[in-house]
Amino acid sequence: MVSVSLTLSVPERVWIGELSREFPETTVRVRSAQSCDGVGVGFVEILAPEPDRVLDRMRAYDAVHELEIFQRGTDRALVQFETDEPLLLRILDRTGVPVEMPFEIVDGEVDWELTTTRNRLSSLADELDRSEVRFIVEHVWDSPRFDRVLTDRQSEVVETAIDLGYYDSPRGCTQGELADELGLAKSTCCEILHRAEERIVKEFEGGDRPAFTKPAPA
Template structure:
């Protein structure tokens, strides 16, 4: 598995690409979205600094591709809406590749940032589909997801996963080693020993060259 951060350049032929460039100060935060039979349904928060949200909604309604726009909340600098639109370019790319992305994500002045975790094969398929759809993109960074089960024993993986869940590795710590041992129903000394051996294995694995791989940004037209 790999985790990736992408910046996409939405073409102006997509109505959201055109609209976001017409109102470059606005942020279109996509809270949730799905597509069915080439129709996209989205729950979108529009945030502005200089533009009138009413003007943005009115312009949105004027696109032939947009069927309905329902405003749930409206303020001086924001609007919360649900919309249905034809030919959802970004959603169609995701549907064709089967790649899930983290939501919410934002579209600002024709650009959108995506965070996703997938396999290398699906990532390659996504890149091909973006290029076929005439969507420019830049890889901001990419790294391998650590597979604990390849490095640790089953017991070590359980202890490390529980430590992460309880915030043991957070700063400040979310739990003490004693609290971690209590959660796992084991002696503190046993927990300490298992955790130490697990950390040793992971560090040595990274030393052998299996550390996350970061790339320099690459621009695709």
């Protein structure tokens, strides 16, 4: 697992790339977003000196539908919209890479923070290249390693689950399919996964951590 900080440059042919460059002083903060059947839904905060001008321009794009305003102030607006041109979401969907929310779009550039496997990171880079999205890797660092708190078997099960999309939303595989991939009985797979998840949660939440120097057998 690795964590990566990326700066992306959205092509001007894509409406959000054009919009953010037309209003370079505007920050589009994406609080949540998802796509389904080629349609993207975004819940975003518009931070701008004149947010109404930005919203009027958004409405003018053929690719933007059902723009709904939840809050509006002198320098910000909270909106939800649909688009049939969700370029960034399509890239994430194809690669199964989760990106930390919120992320911001300013003057055609997007900052992404993500944690994934090296294989999925490679797939993401390939998808970005194919989509004409230029990107710069700002920083790469090793994520906290599972092997600090997990047994080898637990690490194998968790990492396989991640690769197969078990933790994606919607799930990329069932627990039964995960067990089949690992050659385990479903009950055994469930027990190993449960123990591994317990250790990970305690480690990352700073609670009671496993008191051992060498992982005990699964």
